[in-house]
Structure formats: structure tokens, C-alpha cells
Amino acid sequence: MSEVKACSQVGCDIRNDGKCLEGLDQECPHFYWDDNADDEEIAENESPSVVKKSSTKIEVFKGAELSLKEMLSITQRYPCDFVTILGDLDCGKTTLLATIFDLFQIGQFKKHLFAGSLTQKAFEVRSHLSRMSSGSIKADTERTKTLDFRILHIAISNFDLSLKKHFLLSDISGETIQLARSSGSAMKEYLGVVKLANHIIYIIDGEKLAGSEKTAALHDAQLFIQSALDNKIFNSETVLNVLISKWDLLENLATFNLEELVVNKINKRFSAKLKAINYKRIASRPHDENLTAVDMGFGLQDLIEDLMNFPLLQKRLTLQSEVSERFINNYKVNENER
Structure with missing residues (x-):
């Protein structure tokens, strides 16, 4: 122009x-x-x-969520750790993202500081229904609807070590996980990019584990892990981080034993096939803080600590051909020290 x-x-x-x-x-x-x-x-x-x-206009980031294709605009600027967050419908994937953003704003993370985001608007959108300004009577999170990966960027600094790291956090619908679990072709098409992740998180819904759906919830998690292994999304080098969400509903439940009902069963089936399986209890946004000693963001400090302590290596995406919205085809991974 x-x-x-x-x-x-x-x-x-x-x-x-x-x-x-x-x-x-x-x-x-x-x-x-x-x-x-x-x-x-x-x-x-x-x-x-x-x-x-001549025009002096400068194109700036809109602050919105990114597609997989647009994610490269971040990785070309910064070394980034790619974090994929997987789990069934309503298990708390988007709530986890929104709560991390909210806790940084109120200074909840003692050792770590918010160091910027190029998708801050996207974080705000996911946090909106938990704010008074939304008019909602009860804090909530809008459900992710698209089948495709949506990416959020956040930079975090360690106050003590003067360390700053950039993260790309995935937000993907539970419907995509269900589809991938039941179809090998869907697993490869929609979740092939998971192979590029530095951190793989799978969330099991604590509310289902607390009720009559606990057997189905555990079965679905095992079926997904097995399908990911069969379709080479997971392999012997995969470190799988299993998060048990909504821990406020489980902490005082006498009939629930995490080790017996979840850890032992998953380990027995998959520990020899994966490099490691880690377990964490979280409660991003407790259902009723007046009825539980579990605070908002329970367990997320440890999660951030693990992400920050991960070895300083970077998996960079380098396109060799066309990038689709659903899957990065013909990619190459380069590992370089930051």
C-alpha cells in the first residue's frame, strides 16, 4: 500500500x-x-x-491463540519448550492454562515470575468466565471446541537463578482425544505433532475417579496410552506426566487410593514401554474452596518447577514442505543448546 x-x-x-x-x-x-x-x-x-x-507500519502480534503453522513465528524468535496437554472432555486442560495465567497475576508462584506472552489475549479469553466481569455466578472455563491444536505462548523467569524460558502450551479439545483414542489414523493425523513435545502431559479427570465413572476414566486413559504407543506417538523415550485433576474432590475420599487404583495399574501396563511415568495431583480451580483445604492452583507450583528445571535443550521445528493446520508434515527436529 x-x-x-x-x-x-x-x-x-x-x-x-x-x-x-x-x-x-x-x-x-x-x-x-x-x-x-x-x-x-x-x-x-x-x-x-x-x-x-513509504509505509512505516509495523505488524505486531495480535495476542490471540496460534495455530500449529503460526507457532513457527514464535520458535523462530525464541528457543521454546513445547508442552502438549492431553486429556478427555472436561478433565481440566483449559482450566489449567487459565489458572496458571491467573496465578502469575496475583504472584502465587514464589520463585517464578511472568516474563511476557505473545498470546496474552488468548489467556484472557480462557480466564474470562472465572472473572466477576463475566457476570457468571460460578467460576467456569469455556470449553475448547476446535479439533485442531491451539497454541499459547508464555515466558517464565526464575527469580533466584535469573533464568528465563519460553513455553508453547497446547490447548486441544477432549473430542480430539476421544477421536484419536478410537482411530489410529486420527491419532496420527491430529496428534502426530506430540512427537515434537519436550513435555507430554495427560490429565485424568479426578471428578470421574471420585464417582461411578472411575473404572471408565482409567480404562480410557490406558486405551489412549496404548493407542499412542501402537501408532508411534509415544515410544521408549517418552516421559509421560500424568496429572490427576480436581484433587479437592479426592483428598478426603476414603474409598479412593491413588497408588492402588491408578499408579499401580498404569505402571504395571506401561512402565516397561515408556522411559518414565510421573504422577502429580492438581486442583486448578477447586469446586468449593469453603469445603476443602485445597487452595486454587494446588500442585501447579510443582508443575512449573518441573518445567523450569527441564534440561536446557530446544527442539526446533524446521519446515521442509507445506504446513497444514492439523499436522506438521515432513518436519525435521534440531536439538541445540540455548
């Missing part, structure tokens, strides 16, 4: 011949630069009297 001389005064033809009606040119109070001129139209009718002004 080019800018040309223009005048708001009737009868002035400066746009065509470059001459001010009153001979004042840029000192004329009616003069302005028109930045809506069509370059092709100007080229056809251009004369020596038409003056072009």
Missing part, C-alpha cells in the same frame, strides 16, 4: 498533478497523506507529480 498527496478542499487537484490549489503544499491545513491508495491503480495512472510515501 502506497501513500499519495491528497487534499480535502473542493477543487484542489493535488492528488493528480501534485500542485496545491493555494500553493502551500504540506503547510496547507487541508493537506493529508492518503494511505488507502491502490498501488495497481497508481501504477496505471502514475505521473511525475504523484508523490509516494
